[in-house]
Amino acid sequence: MLNTQGRPTKPERAEPSTAPATISGDRGLDHEEGLIFEIGRTDVTGVDLPDIALNSDRLGGLRRKSIGLPGLSEPETMRHYVRLSQRNASIDASLYPLGSCTMKHNPRLNEKMARLPGFADIHPLQPRKTVQGALELIAELSRWLMTLTGMPAVAMSPKAGAHGELCGLFAIRAAIAARGETRHRILVPESAHGTNPATAALSGFTTENVKANAQGCVDLASLKEKLGPDVAALMLTNPNTCGLFERDMIEIADAVHAAGAYFYCDGANFNAIVGRVKPGDLGIDAMHINLHKTFSTPHGGGGPGAGPVVFSALLAPHAPLPRMVHDNSGLRFIEEMADAEDAGLTPFGRMCAFHGQVGMFVRALTYMLSHGADGLKQVAEDSVLNANYILASLSDVMSAPYEGPCMHEALFDDEFLKDTGLTTLDFAKALIDEGFHPMTVYFPLVVHGAMLIEPTETESKATLDKFIAVMRALATEAKSGNAGHFKNAPTLAPRRRLDETLAARKPILRWKPQ
């Protein structure tokens, strides 16, 4: 399957800008900023280090002659990056309802804790007796994750959600091999994140789509038809990407297990049920948890994330290295395959160097301790309440493909834009001029022109009311025939619509000297 929606676009019908030209090219607080390769020089540096004479070297004749890398003084560096930062939308500045991404408030206590020298300034291969606190922290976070999911084991090392998916499927592959079987197929609903089929392919499986029913959930009959002795696993997101709880979870799990397959749950949407429902009570065998989503380690403009994977007792023996063990001198990791074999363990391998995203573990545990069991339950409830409030407040002027209630995200399609000549993308771009980051668009693929809105629990009712008022006004305007406003949007952002087709056809991926 190829996602043909939301492919590279060109600005169409955009009228020339009406903003007055300035002499500098800057506009008030919005500054044009050149590339460091244009404003820097190779003989400038913002770091005072002694320039020692290196008369002889031990580089085996491999000394580099020149680099060609420009530098900036410290004030120039500060100004460059501050100006660039001011061209980004962020959660701190406004609602960022990007469905499937859980853009919630990032507490700064988490950042402060991660920067304690006892966490930030320890080396992954320091002797164990100098890092017992870090190992205890990882053990404690593991306990929280296992308790919240109701699962008996967890692999902490995967570096992001997609990396966790890979970890889960590798464990499933190993478990099937240990049974002396080979199975080739992974079943994935059409509504799945693109990472699911990509992960299945990367782990050597072929994927097959499972149909959805009219209610936006897995069609149980169709699933049962597809299950067979060649199916290794079902990968299912729950709550699913349409923002719905898969109400047949237990029947699905039973059917999967009856066919000798494993049930992988994509935990991207764990925020909707954390502290309220244990995925382990739903019959799953593995699930990754995006710490940067549910547990608010920041998104950082695209990472770093962290994607620990919880396992059922059946898959636990195959969890990857490193494995934490407790012996008479405290905690330690088993890090090498040879040591694992000596200890009688059967890990499927190693996901990455060292022990995973420990800096993110500190932030996640800080977040969990702050909320506690009661606060996390409230997180799930408020995130679901906020999404349903949006769904209920917009359903009459927009079009929702499925009946509510929803979980923590509200899904709309582009039916309400029919005959307006406008697309989901046009609608999203108009939202930018109103000061909001748009929702996720054109995902999930099962819905035409999808708009997936995830407000999260950290938005106030006042913010939601303002957003709802704007959305209602835009929907009404779209239907009134004022297409020009939408086609031109955005006009108030640092940039108007970009020529993405040009970028893909003639890729310029780096600066080059003229």
Add this chain to the structure above:
Amino acid sequence: MRYLPLTPDDRRAMLAKIGAHSIDDLFGDVPKSARGARFDLPPHAGEIEVERTLTAFAERNTPAGKMPFFCGAGSYRHHVPATVDHLIQRSEFLTSYTPYQPEIAQGTLQVLFEFQTQIAILTGMEVANASMYDGSTATAEAVLMAHRITGRKRAVLAGSLHPHYADTVRTMAGLASEIASSPVAPPGHAEDLASLIDENTSCVVVQNPDVFGQVRDLKPLADAAHAKGALLIAVVTEAISLGLVTPPGDMGADIVAAEGQSFGNALNFGGPYVGLFAAREKHVRQMPGRLAGETIDADGRRSYVLTLSAREQHIRRERATSNICTNSGLCALAFSIHVSLLGEAGLTRLAKLNHAKAIALADRLTSIKGVKLSTPAFFNEFTLELPRPAFAIVDALVDRGINPGVRASRLYPREPKLANHLIVAATELTTDACIDAYFKALKETA
């Protein structure tokens, strides 16, 4: 709870608007048997209590800064300028996400475009992506990319590739392909990799400086690989070395996979770090991960956007070049800011300083009877052969307040011939007093 803005009145009003009697109505699809879950976890806590708990964990560790410190082997302790940590904590960088809406993400996109250019320049390559998770996963992705380019399924790994990297490659790229590894040669000695390359080989993976710190010319190996139609993948775990050592691109590498932690990122007990990934331009459509590219907006102004997405999972799904989605954005930003601050002038000074400190340390330690240098050519890390097993010496030195390096046996537990070897790193943070203390302690222990 301080992070949750809704009041009880808000909740009541919102439920009324939705037409629900209680919050439980919204969870009606949860199977009955999974309702009412109980969790054996403490209740919420204020900043004061949480800070106290976390600080107690932190205080049971001994930070590198507390004692003379010489550990490397894939993770290096360097000075991070104060500017870096301030800038990466700006709200607009810290609390944004992947730049899906380029009109309001030009900050992140221009940073990525600059980052890609810096990586290309540093590695001597033509193009680079917007980051991978870390050096080890970047290496595995490089092997998979070589398989796609060559249509072959056999990778040859150097025995002196960091063992965690080798294990990651075997795990992530080992399915339906063969991963051959050369036996580990004594540190500092060349391995015979050329003889392992055959007509089915897609790539040879070699680290420079290698896990023992040895620097070597990759050109002969690149020629040997190319003669058989295979690619050379060069791995760099100490990116500061690119300031003083001939870059992989100048020695015939086709793909470079590197760990970028040394620039702008703290040790963090092993993560998060930032994977660097560079290649030749002709292979760009086989690259994994995100790419930022230049274009124009509707008013013709220069702008940046994520591009060539037809390689990626959200478009191509099971036929994507990789399943990666979230990468290492903020660590890449830290890297890029540090590199911008340094520039060529600063980086050259920094790299020279690292090399000089390592030379001074190596000379001093090898003046001890029975302590031998195994790696004649090195950058800021080298391997010593000690007169007795490194395990006991490391243990004794740590008790004396010195963190003397990473024993090779920790990475190669089944190589008895490496039992006495110790991998030692020096950086710009290594002082003369640190070197003196190490010398004195080792002399009395070895």
